[in-house]
Amino acid sequence: MKWMVEVERLAAEVDVAELMAEAGKARITSNAPLPTNDPNKRSIRFLDSSGEPRKLGFAAALFDFSPTNVITPHGHTNMVSSHLVVGGKFRVRNFDRLRDEDGAMIVRPTRDYLAETGAISTMSSARDNVHWFVPQGGGATTFDVIISEIDKAQGDTRITAIDPVGGQTLEDGSIRAPIMEFEEASDKYVATI
Numbered sequence: 694m695k696w697m698v699e700v701e702r703l704a705a706e707v708d709v710a711e712l713m714a715e716a717g718k719a720r721i722t723s724n725a726p727l728p729t730n731d732p733n734k735r736s737i738r739f740l741d742s743s744g745e746p747r748k749l750g751f752a753a754a755l756f757d758f759s760p761t762n763v764i765t766p767h768g769h770t771n772m773v774s775s776h777l778v779v780g781g782k783f784r785v786r787n788f789d790r791l792r793d794e795d796g797a798m799i800v801r802p803t804r805d806y807l808a809e810t811g812a813i814s815t816m817s818s819a820r821d822n823v824h825w826f827v828p829q830g831g832g833a834t835t836f837d838v839i840i841s842e843i844d845k846a847q848g849d850t851r852i853t854a855i856d857p858v859g860g861q862t863l864e865d866g867s868i869r870a871p872i873m874e875f876e877e878a879s880d881k882y883v884a885t886i
């Protein structure tokens with residue numbers, strides 16, 4: 694949680710153009726496209742003064758969304774991440790992950806807003822663990838920082854797609870969202886939802 698607050702504070706001070714100029718000096722490699730409707734991921738390796746990749750405690754990447762690419766709703770285990778909008782704008786939806794049940798996550802909607810260039814979205818286990826990104830009015834790009842395997846005792850970092858729209862609303866307003874495969878999620882969660 695503290696990390697999220699600090700990153701959000703930092704993002705308020707970051708000049709997106711300067712950040713992108715810095716990223717432009719790094720080694721950027723395109724990842725292999727996924728079979729889903731995900732944005733194209735480009736991994737960023739920042740280099741030291743001798744041109745060697747720096748060993749950092751986090752991973753950085755750019756996600757380039759076509760107007761129809763979507764990051765479908767999913768939860769994260771044993772990781773934190775931040776997503777700075779560096780081009781275009783997104784509809785961002787978040788949910789707190791209240792607990793896990795057999796085949797489902799119990800989630801509560803927390804945010805649904807338009808994030809324009811310069812805005813940042815963060816997630817952790819404590820807050821907004823589920824996120825969902827849909828570009829608005831054209832293509833858009835995020836600059837992401839990801840810290841994986843925060844707690845070795847928790848094992849591997851995992852991401853899990855869920856179906857909050859197809860979920861069941863419980864008495865307290867939370868949603869029992871079934872776990873689904875990312876391929877299935879990509880078919881259902883198109884940019885118009």
Ligand SMILES: [Fe+2]
Nearest residue numbers: 767769824852
């Ligand atoms: Fe994610």
